Amino acid sequence: MSSLSGYGKWIAGPRSKWVTLLVWVALVAVLNMVWPSVNSQVKNNASNLPENSPSVVADRIIEKEFPGGNGVPALLVWHRDGSLNDKDYAAIAAVYAKLAKEPLAHQQFVPPLGQVPPQALAGSASKDGSTLVTPVLFDRTADSDQLGESVKKLKALIRQETGGDPSAASASGSELSLRVTGPVGISIDATGLFKDADVSLLIATVLLVLVLLLLIYRSPILALIPLIAVGFAYGVTGPLVGLMAKEGWITVDSQAVSIMTVLLFGAGTDYCLFLIARFRQLLKEERGVLKALLGAISGSAGAIAMSGFTVVVALLTLLLAEYGSYHRFAAPFALAIFVMGLASLTLVPALLAIFGRVSFFPFIPRTPEMEEERAKEKGKPVPVRKERRTKGAVGRLVVSRPKTIVAVTLVLLGILAAFSSGISYTFDLLSSFPKDMESRQGFTQIGDKFSPGELAPASVLVDTAGTGAKAEDLKTLLAGLSYVAEVSDAQKGAVHPEILSYDVQFRENPYSREAMRHIPELRESVEQALRDAGAAEPENKVHIAGQTATQVDNRDVQNRDSDLIIPVVIGLIALLLLVYLRSVTATLYLVGTVILSFFAALGLGWLILHHLMGADAIQGSIPLYAFVFLVALGEDYNIFMVSGIWKKRKTMPLRRAIAEGVSETGSVITSAGLILAGTFAVLATLPIQVLVQFGLVTALGVLLDTFIVRPFLVPALTVLLGRWAFWPGRHMEVKEEKPAPVR
Structure with a gap:
């Protein structure tokens, strides 16, 4: 000291x-x-994926063998209720003619639509003639800000050629409307959401903390x-x-x-x-x-x-x-x-x-x-x-009814934790966007008027060298799969012509969990066809690229990280607690209670998100993020309270030390927990579902730690364990001094 x-x-x-x-x-x-x-x-x-991920390997093959189609697509969704007219098609053709002559920054490729007559363009529209999707491919090395600037100039060109502002028009109306979607549109919108969130998040957080501090301390x-x-x-x-x-x-x-x-x-x-x-x-x-x-x-x-x-x-x-x-x-x-x-x-x-x-x-x-x-x-x-008064109501209750408190809190947290087993996870970035976001509106239009798979087709690469497999046979195989809506003709590799590429459109949303299930099925079907053709090691000859394949890899890598990091976090925090408290028993129940409250927060968060807010699934990254934050921050409160109990028990009976430790730290931990939960809850006010989900689950976890684990469960367990709470250290019980008799 x-x-x-x-x-x-x-x-x-x-x-x-x-x-x-x-x-x-x-x-x-x-x-x-x-x-x-x-x-x-x-x-x-x-990039979020390591270089050896299957979809990343497939992308490298595409870059080498099919350089013309290696760009990142922006899908321009043109729409007019009823039907697009000849003037619309002429304006679209003029836009593409201008793009061919004067490419945008980072533009890699545009189809020659400027040379196509309006009647031919109309043949590519939806069945009701109301919607047309045209691509612009950009360089993969361009970041979201650079893509955003290029798309901004593209929209200016479109305003010039159409004489109006299709981007500002309603997505469902009699005017010509434009929505930019696809990987480029989604990337731009995702970056824009976080940029817009920075200032509002900072202001909201500062105001919240200031108001809470004023209310608590006046x-x-x-x-x-x-x-x-x-x-x-x-x-x-x-x-x-x-x-x-x-x-x-x-x-x-x-x-x-x-x-x-x-x-x-x-x-x-x-x-x-x-x-x-x-x-x-x-x-x-x-x-x-x-x-x-x-x-x-x-x-x-x-x-x-x-x-x-x-x-x-x-x-x-x-x-x-x-x-x-x-x-x-x-x-x-x-x-x-x-x-x-x-x-x-x-x-x-x-x-x-x-x-x-x-x-x-x-x-x-x-x-x-x-x-x-x-x-x-x-x-x-x-x-x-x-x-x-040396004992507050909570402190007195904890030391007087520890068994009841332990039973009630464990049952409550256990029931909430049980709901975490029913959580559905998604890796669909698009579902995190507000429904009025441009890229999401464009995707909805594609899904309504075309096959949803057109938004982000999968690229299936097959190395047919020495296999005897034929291009038409492979196309027939792919087209015959029940979950495939359309398959392109095979393209041959520029360096190795025996490498064939097929664009495969799924019947489902390519960002959905259903489409993700088809990636291993698709790979296995092609590998089996190569085996039947006599190929050796067909698993090394089939590669799949595209958004759906990338999401499968995201899921697999995230699962791998969770399986590794969660035990490491538990082990390191347990080691730190062991060194600080010098008690194996206390370390075990402190770590155990925080883990239980994490699963309870996850279960409670799912109940709110799914049953009250209508979410079908939560983002797959939420559990690990929430775990690291909640376990680490939850132990903060335990450390602060338990360190007080550990000091007091050297000068007073253990039960009194626990009661006073709970009471003395109660107000500060409660106010700290409210502020911490409030700051995370600010994230739930943003129009980004991944932050809404993370903020809600983390805020709930902090509140459970603040109002259940810290004031009730942990001290009640300490009371029940008594001197064993300090094992293998020793606890010498200090006897309560009795007042001297009055003579």
Whole structure:
């Protein structure tokens, strides 16, 4: 404790508090001047799949053998209720003639529609003549921002040729309308959603945290102190992550930056409150502000450091992931929490030392003696000292009925957790978009008027060298599959003519789970045909590319990452708890309760998303994201509460230590949990289903930890286990001192 007090004087002493503040100001100013901001280094087209994934291998073959068709398609969906007219077809032809002569930036290929008469174009329209789909292929190396600029210029060209604005017209009306969909349209919309979300997310999060702090502590100065600390932490984290991205050490995307902001405000405010709550309590016992602050630092710094370290370690396990989106989260998130932890242990004490008791204005905490002196100075009656209650209602309930509490909480959490087994998962990015999003509207029109598979056909590549398989036979085989709507003629490879390529359109939405099931079936059917033709090792001769195949690989890689990372996270957190608490028993039930609350949050989230919000499935990435956050952040609250119990049980009976530990940490953990849950709930207000689902599940998990696991289940288990809660360490029960008899 003396070492922590010494550290406190170094960062919050009469002079050092100003030095600490100036160091942070200088750090933020210098880093933001010399290093790039994180937002300037965002890369939204980074691959999520490793190079050896089957769909990635297929893409490389296409790039080499079929360079003309290797671009990423933007599908232009032209529509007019009733029927497109000759003027519409003439305008479309003029657009493509202009694109052929003056290509857009990153444009790779356009079909020669500018040379086609209107009657021929009409032959490619839907049966009712209302809808036509035309492609523009772009370079695969172009990122979403570059594609967005090209599509913006394309729309300007279309306005010029049509004399109107088809993009602004209703998707179902008598005017000519245009919707850009396909992989390019979807990529542009996805990036736009996250970019639009950044500012609104930041504003909403700041306002929410500010309002909650004002409601909880009713002090404007105190409400600003955590926000100032978070602002400084973000000011340091942003350029640090920006530098790492610029040097190529890491890759960051808009989604990671958005959630990093939420994590900083939520977890960062929690760490600040752990210190503030202890400081406020000691100001009612100590006349000297510095002495109270040093006591607060001594009493909470260890738990804050341990909590932050636990979260950092858990987040760094995402570096083990092969799925790019998981991997890209690791460094920014871990660095953000690390910097926020430093700010909580240095900048926040300095700010509290600078403001002193005024931090809590207008409800300034004072010692009883100070209250008496203040009352005398104002000529008011001296307040009667009230005996401080050492046990709150929750603490008394926990130690008096531990068996009942354990039984009730386990049954409740167990029932909720059981619903998690019925969750359906999707890897369809399009379903995350609002229904009025352009790319989703275009896809809906294609599904209504054509085969849905036209949106993103699968490319089936077959190496027929030495097999005797014929192109027409393979096409007949593919066309005869019940789930295939249409098959193109075979194209021969430019380098190896024996490699054949077929575009296969599924009858279902190519982004759906049903279509994903067809990829292994499709592969097996072609491999079997090659076996029948006498081919050796046919599994090495069939490759499938396209959006559906990519989603299958996404699912397989994500499942692999979950199977690896979840046990590693559990093991590392268990190891940290074991070192900190020196108890195998406590480590087991602390980790076990958090895992149970995670599955309960997942089950409760599914009940709300599926039965109340109508979601057919949740995004496949949600469980791992939610697990890493909830297990790491959930242990924060356990560590903060249990560390208090562990200290108190050395000076008082265990049951009393548990009751007081629950009561003393109750208000701060409850307020911290509400703020953390609120910040994650902000994500659920955004028009992006993957963030809605992640925000809801994580917020529910935090609330379950805050109101069930931490105040009831964990302390009740500690009561039931008694001295065994500290095994293999020893617990020496302190006897309650009986008051001396009155003579």
